Amino acid sequence: xxxxxxxxxxxxxDKALNFVAFSAQEWIxxxxxxxxxxAIEEIVNAEIQRKLAAGETISGTKDDIVLAADIExxxxxxxxxxxxxxxxxxx
Numbered sequence: 061x062x063x064x065x066x067x068x069x070x071x072x073x074d075k076a077l078n079f080v081a082f083s084a085q086e087w088i089x090x091x092x093x094x095x096x097x098x099a100i101e102e103i104v105n106a107e108i109q110r111k112l113a114a115g116e117t118i119s120g121t122k123d124d125i126v127l128a129a130d131i132e133x134x135x136x137x138x139x140x141x142x143x144x145x146x147x148x149x150x151x
Contacts (some may be wrong), residue, residue: 065092100126106131
C-alpha cells in the first residue's frame with residue numbers, strides 16, 4: 061500500500077524553489093523520502109531497544125518493524141499535549 065500526497069505552490073514559491081533546485085519535483089521527493097528515512101530509523105531503534113529490554117525477539121524488515129510498532133502519531137501526541145495543558149490550566 062502506498063500513499064500519494066499533492067501540494068500546491070504559488071508561482072513565487074515555485075520560482076524560488078527552482079532557483080535552488082534543478083528539479084522542484086525531485087527536491088520535494090528527496091526531502092520527504094529523507095525525512096521518512098530518519099523517522100523509520102528512530103522508530104526501529106526505539107523498537108529494538110524496547111524489545112531487548114522486554115526480552116522479546118526482533119524479526120522482520122525495518123518496514124515490518126515500523127508497521128507493527130505501537131507508536132504515538134504526531135497528531136495524537138499534539139492532542140494529548142493540548143489536553144494536558146488544558147487540565148493544568150483548569151486545575
